[in-house]
Amino acid sequence: MEISSGDTAWMIVSTALVMFMTPGLALFYGGLVRGKNVLGTIMQSLFALGLVSIIWFVAGYTLAFGPSGNTLIGGLDFLFLRDVGAEPFALAPTIPHSVYMAFQMMFAVITPALITGAVAERMRFRGYVLFLLMWSLLVYSPVAHWVWGGGFLGLGDGNVGALDFAGGTVVHINAGVAALAAIFYIGKRHGFGKEAIHPHNIPMVVTGAAILWFGWFGFNAGSALASNGLAGAAFINTHLATAAAMLGWLAVEWIRNKVPTTIGAATGAVGGLVAVTPAAGFVEPWAAVVIGLAAGMICYGAVSLKAKISFDDSLDVVGVHMVGGLVGALLTGIFATEAISGIEGANGLLYGNAAQLGKQAIAVGVTIGYSFLATLFILKVTDMLVGVRVTHEEELTGLDLSQHAETAYTTVDRGTVATPPVGAGSTSASHSVVQRTAEG
Amino acid sequence: MEISSGDTAWMIVSTALVMFMTPGLALFYGGLVRGKNVLGTIMQSLFALGLVSIIWFVAGYTLAFGPSGNTLIGGLDFLFLRDVGAEPFALAPTIPHSVYMAFQMMFAVITPALITGAVAERMRFRGYVLFLLMWSLLVYSPVAHWVWGGGFLGLGDGNVGALDFAGGTVVHINAGVAALAAIFYIGKRHGFGKEAIHPHNIPMVVTGAAILWFGWFGFNAGSALASNGLAGAAFINTHLATAAAMLGWLAVEWIRNKVPTTIGAATGAVGGLVAVTPAAGFVEPWAAVVIGLAAGMICYGAVSLKAKISFDDSLDVVGVHMVGGLVGALLTGIFATEAISGIEGANGLLYGNAAQLGKQAIAVGVTIGYSFLATLFILKVTDMLVGVRVTHEEELTGLDLSQHAETAYTTVDRGTVATPPVGAGSTSASHSVVQRTAEG
């Protein structure tokens, strides 16, 4: 097929939008942690944008989407993006291959960044670096291959045939389960369950959520891989589910806690975005509203549970991404209709295809099992090599100072309470005792 | 007509851009209020994104744009978005109907959110919820129908024939007048006119204004409903008017207050965006510059007046949106030229069509009258049912704590000054006295 300038325009923009989500996530998570950990938290997302992009360039893309004769892992044809150029690729026949690859890259970037919320405020940065490297290659790329790259879970002869429009399984369940494993491995924060650990900047949380919402249009409507009616459907489903999820969360919260909160609105919305992700291009608008409502309420429940079982999922990655992803993946198996996607047979239970629900469950189950075990393995290896958790002292000090030698906010006065830059000519002896807090 | 992938690409992006404006508004308004009200203010916009989207899905869209045979209100064909799918719709023949609907949805969302600035820092959240519901259906949908949906104020045989490219009347005058009514009904804030009520975070204001500016390209250039020369004209007019309005405001301010302010730059820019909205696709670039300059200066004047007459339009919604909207609507009647819009007869006074100014005035007048009365009515009903204003005590405490049980900013130290999460195993008797500030 020919390259369509319209499709290409939309897909380039989608790619930019999805890239913008990762800094959006940085702000969303950054606002939710305490002020002493905001930079450490932001860095985890920001750094993923650096490292995973390069990993994708080197080997990630080819392991996920490289042609390979088998359904387990991609081949090596696209190592270093060899032959990934202006010509279209089979999976996206109307846009340059480079654009398709870049679009997928942004998914690879944000997925591991999502995990960081679960173990926020206590991960060692150098451990994180190694974790990111291994998780990208050993978990993300294979799972993406299984579902989208021609692997055994996706569509195609002899495969399971699960429907995952934009990554409910590949991105959200995958990240959510990895989060679960990480919490088990890394453990609670100091003071969890005793002290209140308040978000330090809620407007920052809302800013991040807004960028996520905005960028998610690229994520979901971009997954149509073209600028057409399907993209339109995915767009409107995404928006409606998100709106409904916000209302769903707030309704339950208003009843149970007697008050609707701003963080509740933002969290509910994110839950809706997650849940509609697998469904966006498969369901009718009314079904998106139902999915959203369900997600908002169920995520509220999942998150509330956490306090009860004393499980320190710091920023509720399991409660929102794993649970929201499950809601979406399974409801896709119920509400999918080929009238929207145009894919023959892409119907759910409601449209007479009860088997689809089973297919969804298989894909979810396989992903959960693999991601959990592989993540534990990676954490163990990382821990042995460089350590995954900061020391108790570092945790009390906060990640910003201990991992990055920075302070996020400096008031005017404090601007003067430091000594001259090293090497700027200061020779005052009283400055010579420099005790490094940073452990690096 | 066929769906154009280029037009669709641009319209999907425009829709996303307009959606992004509402959180932008949340930050713009949120930065302008005091720190104790920032979340309450942000929530009003954020929540509109949730509730109005769902209202639009249910009935708002069909009341505004459903085919109906009459010029007062839309029919019910599109209830729950029935039949709003991938096929184009008459009003936007080259894009999927779902995209046109989604684009219009974002306008429906932001319009009532604009109103909230006028009565910032004192509206009861549950009153706001009810107000939003009624105002969307009883004011926004009809007025949108009148001007754009085939109603009596818009173009078409036997109608008034007012020109409103992207919502000067439907959105800005409408919201500005509702703001006026709301201020009359709800009254002043405690301390207004005596204490200084300073914006708590000006960089947040600028961030919000920047997102508004960015998103407004979707709002105005997207109103071309296609990716063509008209969109280009609307784009450049939007930008030039905004730039000119910033300079206009700053010039007057520099002379009168001896100093150009950051908030002045941002506010002037927003005034320009408002004023150029009805004109964007009808005028030449030089006319856009004139409109912008006029808007910047006149909005400054209108806003300054406020202090004189002790009228507590907290964030100057009347001064900026109603006045700016008026400037734009009337100047469109002067500067419009069919050379830009390609619509035969869409000329203003300057191009020999003095009647257009009258038509603009009629549309403006009708909107002002209807919106003012309907808004008062809605507020009255809301007040009787759930109350529209917080108590004096709640106002002193701030909306964040009293309406949402949240604190926007928490310093590191305060992080420890709270008791354990309820249900997290704390049994310390000393925590049992919990006095709820939130009124819910």
Add this chain to the structure above:
Amino acid sequence: MEISSGDTAWMIVSTALVMFMTPGLALFYGGLVRGKNVLGTIMQSLFALGLVSIIWFVAGYTLAFGPSGNTLIGGLDFLFLRDVGAEPFALAPTIPHSVYMAFQMMFAVITPALITGAVAERMRFRGYVLFLLMWSLLVYSPVAHWVWGGGFLGLGDGNVGALDFAGGTVVHINAGVAALAAIFYIGKRHGFGKEAIHPHNIPMVVTGAAILWFGWFGFNAGSALASNGLAGAAFINTHLATAAAMLGWLAVEWIRNKVPTTIGAATGAVGGLVAVTPAAGFVEPWAAVVIGLAAGMICYGAVSLKAKISFDDSLDVVGVHMVGGLVGALLTGIFATEAISGIEGANGLLYGNAAQLGKQAIAVGVTIGYSFLATLFILKVTDMLVGVRVTHEEELTGLDLSQHAETAYTTVDRGTVATPPVGAGSTSASHSVVQRTAEG
């Protein structure tokens, strides 16, 4: 040629993205200064969006791109955007001329805004206004003409034939050299080299950097002027170079300072964006990675040097934009390959065309020489007319209060510690002593 709706869609979006970069820069710079200067810093960028847009409308565009028969400066055909309408223009044959003009406008806006970082925290606002006016017309427009508008440095018969895809020379080296001149002319800040001058809000820095990164896709991929494989190539090169530059900076920093910092990640990324700008549409992805890595490391080196030579480039405009721009411009002369750009002969040293490196050097050299001298001249004139530097007292007070009579952040309590608005009926004699800090 016909207008392509796909190309137009992408170029309108690109233009919006590039416009968004200027407020992004405002936040990036704003977070890096002390809290008393954040608004003054933001205003410098924000105001450029106002003033330069209008200058561009009046004369800037025509001086840069107006047909002229000579290779030094554009003609006057496009004064006040006469004849710049829906019809395409030779330089961008598939989009409306107005869109091309608007796209270029955003480049003209951000370039002088970049300079402000070098002399942050000490420039007089009225001096800045005049500087901006002159620099736009006397430096930006000519240099843009030389490289892109048919001038002697760009492609075309008899010209030097330098390759500058999206403004490595026109934007970054140009701004970086002007920054150098401005530092020489304006001098150091009070306390520089003795006190620590800490960034006051690092999350704001990251937010700004994220917007820059996001917008830069419009900057670079938009410079393809179409929605095609070249845009795709420019997109992916931009992203990879940025990611690599982040890693490059962090690697060196981790070794030298024992710790990877958040500001380092953001700064490295910006360095990569700068360096890839001239190269984006000319090189292979692997080369973009090399350029990025080099830029990240070299910018780190350049910036570190500053402290040693006591040179107060406050926000490292020289170290990042001039040095990063040089890296990119020269490496383009090495790595360019016609296989990417499709422009015959656009090869670098590596592809057998050693001469290209020389051409790049000439363009760089001419730009450095002209920009340096012209900037000094403009500063001298500005200084004589209105002054370019704030007084010592104003500098201690901060730009926010002294130049704009504003305070960026107001805590709840301070909200009450001010007197009533002038003219709001306060007659308390004790308020009569009003000492203006603002100098205006």
Add this chain to the structure above:
Amino acid sequence: MKLVSAVIKPFKLEEVKEALRTTGIQGMTVTEVSGFGRQRGHTEVYRGAEYQVDFVPKVKLEVLCDDSQSEHVIETIMKTAHTGEVGDGKIWVVDASQVVRIRTGEMGRDAL
């Protein structure tokens, strides 16, 4: 010399400042503080969990004055900061053995 300190409700600061100014007090130093006392804090909700925050935002004033003025300062603060609701705050007085104005080196009363 006396140092009179007072913890008051933040929204009363402006009024108290003006009242002190009119009674001839020429200076004071103000700090934002958190108070714990009979006035209970509030509950905050975060993702389904409820938290009790015991501290309330207050403002602390410090006024150096002549021994003879201190009674007057106390009274003025009491009158203007008073709302009658719990949490109005406290005033306390401490002896200052020395006061100096940095600018001039003046000491004692002259330094005020």
Add this chain to the structure above:
Amino acid sequence: MKLVSAVIKPFKLEEVKEALRTTGIQGMTVTEVSGFGRQRGHTEVYRGAEYQVDFVPKVKLEVLCDDSQSEHVIETIMKTAHTGEVGDGKIWVVDASQVVRIRTGEMGRDAL
């Protein structure tokens, strides 16, 4: 009457507050401060340059109490704020010649 002031590590505030509350102290005022002392500050890195920041975030408590209570207050703070690491902070006591409750005008012990 005594004014007992203490500078402690921020993360100890909640514990100290609870301990004081259980020993019958009904109020206190808390300020965020920066401390300089034997506990050294830390180094920050900014674009290749290293800075020494000498101040450490601390929290200051002020507790007004009866003369008879002061020893007890001091002990309670000492016990709960103690970690044994450098930087645990200081306690100091000053005489307050007068204490007033703004709400009621009560003075001395009754004002606490």
Add this chain to the structure above:
Amino acid sequence: MKLVSAVIKPFKLEEVKEALRTTGIQGMTVTEVSGFGRQRGHTEVYRGAEYQVDFVPKVKLEVLCDDSQSEHVIETIMKTAHTGEVGDGKIWVVDASQVVRIRTGEMGRDAL
């Protein structure tokens, strides 16, 4: 024991801290405060309206020291915080009847 308090201009803090350190003072506690005094505040402009803000940002230092050191501390602060412009600030001294180091339980001079 004495508690010497000083309100100074913020940009002088570093200098004063260093001066005190070199004269043997080993610790101090610093608070950001707002000052009201002879140094007038400033006018702010917000959307056409002008506001008078009477408070100026200042920094408060608290230094506990031995009786014998207090004169020296006062002098050091006076010398280094001095600019000669209005608003340089005040120093005041109060008797501290007790000082304790939390880490060790040391009292009096040893606690400094």
